[in-house]
Amino acid sequence: MRCANCGNEDPETLWDEGETIYCSSCTHRTRKTDYEDDSVQCPYCHRMRDKSAMYCRHCNASDWNPSTPSEFEEIDNILNGIGY
């Protein structure tokens, strides 16, 4: 098992979830079918977001509606400020 995002191969921090492998080191999931990162870009804050998670862990958006340019500018400033 190997994390597609950070290259982690430590079985202590990789979790076999059936179709995906969860890496607790970087919180990304890797698909077993093609060994690609299973994260998708959040349409609101444009950060990488877990496809199966209810909320985006960066901007807390619970839907998949894209942000307007001014909304994106606002959330981007906030997230940059806290290091995302």
Ligand SMILES: [Zn+2]
């Ligand atoms: Zn990882």
Ligand SMILES: [Zn+2]
């Ligand atoms: Zn987001």
